[in-house]
Amino acid sequence: MVGGGSSKKEVLNPKAIIHQRFGDKALYNIEEVQDSSSNDCPGLAIPRKGPCLYRCSLQLPEFSVESDIFKRKKDAMQSAAEKALEKLSDPPVEDPSDQLVARLSYLFSNEFYSLCHPLSGHFRAALQRAGSLNGFIPISVMPVYDSKLSNLCKKIKPEIESKPLEVMSIIIDAATRLSESVLISKEFISLKRTDPYPPEVLQSIENHCEQEIYVKVIRVPYLIEKVVEPLTLDVSANKYYMDAIARELGSVDASMVLLSRCIGKSSSDTRLYFHAPHSYQSDKEKYFEDGSFLNARASYLSGQDIYGDAILATIGYLWKSCDLFIEDVSPCTYYRLLMNKVPTGIYKLSREAVLAAELPPKFGTRSNWRGLSPRDILCTFCRQHRLPEPVFSLVVNKDVPEETRCDVKIFSKGQNLILHHYPQDSFKKQGDGIQNASSTILLWLKNYLTNLQVNQEDFTSYGNGTDLDFYPEHISKELNLFSFVHKKLLAINDTNHSSSVDSACSYNIEGPDSEVFAANGCLVCVSYSVFLVKEGEKEFLEKNDEFEFELGSEAVIPEFEVAVAQMSVGQSACFNVELPSQELIFAANGDPARVLSLLSSRGCYLEYSTTLLQVTEPLEDRMEKAQFSPSLSKQRVNYAVQHIRASLATFLVDFGCGSGSLLDSLLDYPTSLERIIGVDISIKALARAAKTLHSKLSNNSNNPVQSSGLKSALLLDGSITTFDSRLYNCDIGTCLEVIEHMSEDLATLFGNVVLSSFCPKILIVSTPNYEYNVILQKSTNQTQDEDEEQNSTKPCKFRNFDHKFEWTREQFQVWASDLAGKHNYSVGFSGVGGAEGVEPGFASQIAVFKRGFELPIGEDLVVAPYDVVWDWRSTNI
Template sequence: MEAKKEVVNVNPKAIIHQRFGDKAHYNIEEIQEFSSNGCPGLVIPQKGPCLYRCCLQLPDLSVVSDVFKRKKDAMHNAAEKALEKLSDPPVKNPSDQLVSRLSYLFSNEFYAICHPLSGHFRASLHREGDLNGFVPVSIMPFYDSKISNLCKSIKPEVELKPLDVTSIIMEASARLSDTVFCSKELLSLKRVTPYPPEVLQLVEVSCEKGTHVKVIRVPYMVDKSVDSLTLDVSSNKYYMDAIAQQLGVPDASRVLLSRGIGKASSETRLYFCAPKSHELDVISGNESYDLFHEDVSSCTYYRLLLNKVPRGIYKLSREAIFAAELPLKFGTRSNWRGMFPRDILSTFCRQHHLPEPVFSNTTTAKTTPGSEESFKSEVKIFSKDRNLIFHCYPQESYKKQSDAIQHSSLKVLSWLNDFLNTDGDTINGNKGDLVFYPEHISKDLLVQIKGNYEKMLGFDGGNQDKMLEYRIEGVESEITPSNGCLVCVGYCVWLVSGEEREIIEKNEEFEFELGSEAVIPDLEAVVGGMSVGQSGCFRTELPPRELIFAANGDSERISVLLSSGNCSLEYTTTLLRVTEPLEDRMEKALFNPSLSKQRVQYAVQQIKDSSATFLVDFGCGSGSLLDSLLDYPTSLERIIGVDISVKALARAAKTLHSKLSNNSSVPIKSSCIKSALLLDGSITTFDSRLYGCDIGTCLEVIEHMSEDQATLFGHIVLSSFLPKLLIVSTPNYEYNVILQKSTPQSQEEEEDKNPTKPCKFRNFDHKFEWTREQFQVWASEIAKKHNYGVEFSGVGGVEGVEPGFASQIAVFKRVCELPEGGELKDVPYDVVWDWRRSNE
């Protein structure tokens, strides 16, 4: 909430007109805003409102304004710059420039312009007694960038020792003894001669009623609580004296300021005592130009801390402190919610006063005739003295340059999150394709990053070692979400203590992609078991208090509940709607039954024909294939699923356990199943428990791997796992033109539509999609090398009719018997779920 003070300012244009009349010419120029998009040499025009720049031509001077959205603001800025130059003749020596700048600050013209520091000068004339007219030196470099930059030029060390700025300004003011009085006792400056009546009229304000602003006191000792205070910052008083009073020091000259924290449009600063006795009681409030002020609460303070780390920045951008998590993968606009990774990384750098991230983009060569160019993006983060801190050089390539930038940004953010959750003494300088140089990062920044913000973000949605207990209510509908679906939920988080409860966070509509780990695991697990219209409820352990205060502004009420003990969080959520992935929507628009169901039916037929009893699903994900197979009568007795996502396997275990334990409303038809096992591991690593299975399936998996990894899997599975039969399916790239014409295009897809370009991949997570020829060459080569036969088929479409099947399938058949002694006891996979009928 903002409150405006009644302060009259003389228009800089009016002063220029009084001095130059018709000789002052304002030329307005409309400009197009451009952005480098973080890429050297790349300039992109930005869409948005018109912007204006003003050139003010005077008889002996010409100035150009900054860029503004309004013509009027550009003209005022040009006039203001002209007044500064007219009263501030150019000099080369930084010390002389500082003297000249101080002389201008105490001139009549400076009082008349709207400047962050001029408000303090005007307010100083309301100070009582001997303090009247004195301006504290400590505030000058914070509200006047020219003074700050000149002090750095005179003594570069002031960047690390900001208290030295005071002595530099005091020494410069001593050279202005005729116009400026320097009080070493008060550490303040005052104009020697009185201001003329026309200037004094500017500071005449009414005292009808006081103005009060909420601030918070942050104690130096971290075990003490944050207190809320109210300051009287009425327009007939100097608010810095009010702050000094609360800090217990004589006057504003003993108060020091921090840099601004938060957004530039609404800066918040820390005000603290000068380290005379090193007693650093800290108070946080909003500085004011004497035009506006804002209330600051403990909620504001904790959100500022939350905004210092990548996960916190993302949570705040989603307005979901308790539900949202920074996703591990970047998707398109259709399935990514909140600030984009690149924006989060830039915000992180700005929050910690680091230069903007530097991106370097390279184009990879075309691999096949007619294929598109792809892009890789490196990102570097430097310290203030231009030493390299982070260097991320991902090897993955992407069809869009913007996607490559987002993915490299997300890699750095993920590393930062991992770093925040580890001991600072175990810093790893290298992690895959990212290098970290801790020797180039300041100790202060390390303390900032790994300080109090770390424990605030320690909440992970409850103790994941415990079995999640929840209840789902409502009539089950036919619309249920699956991995990759975009779901929309409404949720509410309650702080519960006995019979008392208080809302902490509420969101009427909240979207996330199921399976992307963009929300806390408990919420994702519950929503994954619901259908549209149903509601779910579950409880988690209490997170750090700081996180609760950041979400809720009513700290007094919350503090009462927390002090009662035995508190927990209760989540209630309702599944509002489900949007299937674009790939599924395209397939359903053209095929009945859907391609996924046709693939299951194909696998079932192969099982029946081969009388298979032991099946392994390579890359089983959330168990959709295994779940579907249970709906058909087959000869299967033993099934194993393996995947690298533990959370996907947990969802698969929940679904399979319900069916196999006869807890499902739909009885299973494949009643011969005696054991089921879900394993966490890479399908490119051998595990003897999968050795020699009757049938192996790998349906729509390899395209999510790199082509090299897909080839490695082919060699490993046929040389080590040695299934009797292996079914591999993957999208037929040639069929995409038909699929993408069968469904309406989204706005983003419309922008990309170009008939001269090849078709897009069906899913943003696909690393490649092969033509029929490419797939057959790949399958034939690995089959021949490992003594397997291979036959090609598919589902969706008609055999022999162009462009072939929508999903192309290769069926590998082992030619010889299993070698004797080939089953080694090598079990690197971790067991996620083990079910046996005898132990049901």
């Protein structure tokens, strides 16, 4: 500025402006509010402590406003003043019918045509339509591609959201007020600009007329007995793609085609196109009420009523481009959309393992869970079925205040309660409670959706009866098509396809034994491929070069787990599996025509080939190995081996033998044993044990066992709480780190059964010492400088997520002493890991029971409920 100094103009804040206009008539009222924000989860109803928050109410002579919530009082006052200024400057509310007319006028202007708007693309394409249709825009596409138009129609008549024909009628009524600029064709249910577009507009269209464009789509017949059919549409630049879709639906032109909302990801333009009734004006209500032409599959996919055959296509105009966007839709696309409506399918797709992955029945550790978390799967399921987000509420455990449990509620669109899960288990981490509660609901939903014929009174049994309430009258409104669609699909599969695979699956394992195996709880990494096979002909379906899952968590199909449990790192296996449902086969990535050709005849099956790439031990094992040398598990086995050798036992039973680590170690030493039996409830672990033991007993002539008197080895599948006479009166029984995987009641039941019915002369039982956990977890803590007293009072985690309990030394000794006194056994206590008399005792505490009586001589009672998994007899007998 020329001349002397300049004065800076003062900028008034909103509160100052309000004071200028209203003075003392502007009354501010500040109130303190509680922070009820949720802990990182939408719908989480638990208050969180924090700084004071404030809200301000501003009263003016003509109206009052309320601010947002702020940490500072003056910010709340400024917010209230700002909202008051906005309200003072707001123009009078315009009638939505007038707004709709104005919006239509703008859509047919030169200005709108020049924009890259999803609807302007339709306007340009309509100028390429031939004959009397030239320039006419089907009214059906207008509210679909212009959200402002759609919202104005809803304002005029809110209940029309799911009634496209009524929306079209409202648009026609509005267009009659633009008779000078917009031409209405009630015959074609279309609108056209009265005045021609400028020459430069028409010239730009002619420049794009030579390009040929073809897109693959899917026909979804309304008759459920017909399979979905791939088609190819000609949507070249000199044609209007809606007319091409109309012809496939048997309609004369695009004006009779209705469009669904977007399906799948909201960012995609995948939609269903279907035929509107010819008598839409006079008979529209009857048409939409008559279910005879309901397309169940299409309606299930879109969440809308769709009638007659439908076309599933990804095609349309986008915001950022004036060219037509297309993307091929295959049968794989259709079946993946169908899969994404159920919890198991959501999990499979998140893992990109349609033919390998299974939704685990429970949530374990975060480090070993792969794919979408249970909470995310549940939220996705609700979104797919147009339900509100689940409501998660954390409830403090009154007995253990540092723990919370998570209640979950699922509501219908009308806010009716569908499902309420109120688990009894509480967790130290809020996230663990949320994930475990979600996992229980997903298991319930999986059972509910799988068992379509189950009686309604049995529904609650899927949620263990006592912690889940279900209201089927509300869920039927949201999922009423699921039963019909999937029941029909399964019936078609059962009728058309059968498998030639034997019920007993065989595994062809190849490659040298690296001696690095995976036990339950290990995180394994494999590569695999899946083929559809018929009489030597193969069609590739799916592959994954690096696929991780936790062994024993049931996160893959059962045959896959059994195969991996028998393999060492570097080995490969090949096995065959019966055909799954057709939905899964088509959701994998194969040539549709080729797959259909193979499936059209009987005798097909799936062939899997897999290689075990890597094994990561569970945290418990890694933690123990880092703390102890030799590892704690090795010390437990060595302890048992020493007692077995010292006892001169000839008959051993290993209760809960797992993968056979103790039995395997016994074969490395000469002993007096003549007969050994291992029993477990895990068939996968027993298969691993059988492979290891068979290899040692049959193939190694230098093994110390060969020069000893071992005559037989037997592996049995059964529960150790059930009596089997083949285990009766053994010289020594072992049960190493097993009882903590049961409930405390079952652990006591096992103790009573083994001492009163199996009656071993000696029984060795080991279990973790809970008091030692503070040392193990401190060694892996990232913060090593915590106060000693704080560590001693802070509750410790269990060593393994699958442990149902972990006892202190006192609890274990009381349990064992009560059993010994009850059944005339003596008991002594020892352990491994740590030192005698040094706090906090041994890492693994051990009880050794010794029978104090002789068994009566009598007739043997044969009771054999266990199944034989592997039976070895010495050739030296």
